[in-house]
Amino acid sequence: MTTAQPNFGLRHFRAEREADWQRLETLLDLVEKKSPKRLTNDDLIELPRLYRATLSALSIARETSLDASMIAYLESLSTRAYFILYGCRDSLWRQIGEYFASGWAAAVRGIWGEIALIAALLSGSALAGYVLVATDPAWFSALVSPELSGGRDMQATAEHLRSTLYDRPEKGGLEVFATYLFTHNAQISILAFALGFAFGIPTFFLIAQNGIMLGAFYAVFVPKGLGYGLTGWLMIHGTTELSAIILAGAAGLHIGRAVAFPGNRTRFAAAGEAGRRGALVMIGVVIMLLIAGLLEGFARQLIVADIARYTIAAMMLAFWVIYFMLAGRPQRG
């Protein structure tokens, strides 16, 4: 006959440590519900110690105790603490600062091959669109939907086309127009990025379609002697917008390439790495499109002199190129 007797201190195991576990739980609640800033210096020193103590208690409990409730509790507590300690990140503001100082430009430089390819595709398809419409004007209605062209087609007079480039809008509503342009373009570019997952093929189509429409419009305006004016009208925001579209397409293609040709890594690992880098590029793309939407919605409607439009276009382009080439590069010497 045996009776229930204390077991080499096993019964004290829990009593001795329970206060620590509860302390850890309060600290974790504080971090998760409020903010890590609420922790005092003492708490910060204590958190890793409590985590290791709990983890070691978990190991001991698994080997020596049959108290299922305690083991489940310790496991959940250790997991929470693990993600707080090892999954920790910089504060949001710090992350944002670092992103603009180096992260974004570095991500863009990481996909320069795709950028070159997409840029070539965009200009190639623009050229194709131009040649198609210039040789046979019937192509225009096939390539550009009537809502988009808004009367700017092959039959339009030079005066009408000129008025679309230089006339101030009669009615207000610029802010709605700018908002619409921004959200619409940003959504399309995010779609182009996300579709890269399907080996990048839909991305190619989206980019080529945009390029062809661009070329088709040139074919309408150039024969009327308005090519110079159209370039100013387009490029005041276009240097920013087209760069953003190229970046979005390149980010999508980057994923598609990693999925199709993962190299030595597993397909999952390759896609993951490409996806995280592409996503970094995309945040910047949205910001660029916001700027482009403002330029298109306001600046283009209010500034009508060609030379001013060209100046803004060139300045924006120079800014982006220099920023992406230089930002966050390790300094020499």
Next chain:
Amino acid sequence: MAEREARRIRELVTPEGVVLHLRLASAGSRAAAFSIDAAIMLAALIAVTVLAVFILGGFRTFGPAAIIWLLGLFLLRNFYFTLFESGARAATPGKRALKLRVVARDGGRLTGGAVLARNLMREIEVFLPLIFVVSARAEGFSNRWLALFGFVWTGIFLFMPLFNRDRLRAGDMLAGTWVVENERPKIAPDLIARPNPRAEHYSFTPAELAVYGQFEVQRLEEVLRRDDRDAIVTVAGVIRRKLGRVDEGDDRAFLDAYYAAARLHLERRLLFGQRKRDKFDAAS
């Protein structure tokens, strides 16, 4: 049932060398969490619009409402999930309600890029199928088939979590993340810390204590914690029959006594490295 539960368990080894078990969220709870989030997004937009009407005292033009909806929808659609999942709890309100969180599959840091990538992919998982559904309703018959085809194609992305073991969305695959359950079990009082005074006169022979193993003792623990009369009567009857004891009444006291004795017996053997997993385990 237990086997299906076990299939959702994944192991994570901490740098200290301890194995932690993560349980993947089921597809159902993921869908429920998303529905809650979608409802919150819609409610937020309507609330902002109503608020704007009050502040501006009614719109003279269509403009402000259009801007709120265009910009609000865009921001919510693309950044609602990202913003919440970047926080310390790595979960949107919907996920919090269902006790889920996002973690990196390798157990490392959940980077901002990963959170972004997994949420930008929602564009082809959720919004692209929606576009096809809407256009199928708006277009004529011939295009309806095209739209249906488009919907099926995008459906591949929408239902992807159902087609892989790890319940990964396309966004999870891309970002290297998965969604796990984040339950917070409370620690229940130790059943043997305060012995039942009515149970003191019971004693058991080593043979009687060796009948059951760890599995049965932990099920008994569950029964005692639930403290359901019917279950206690049934379980006490089963154990008495197994041990060949006569019914002396007071089932609760009997179970308390047997639980304490069996657990201490098994725990003592654990200290010597002998684990009896269940009653069929003849190893010890």
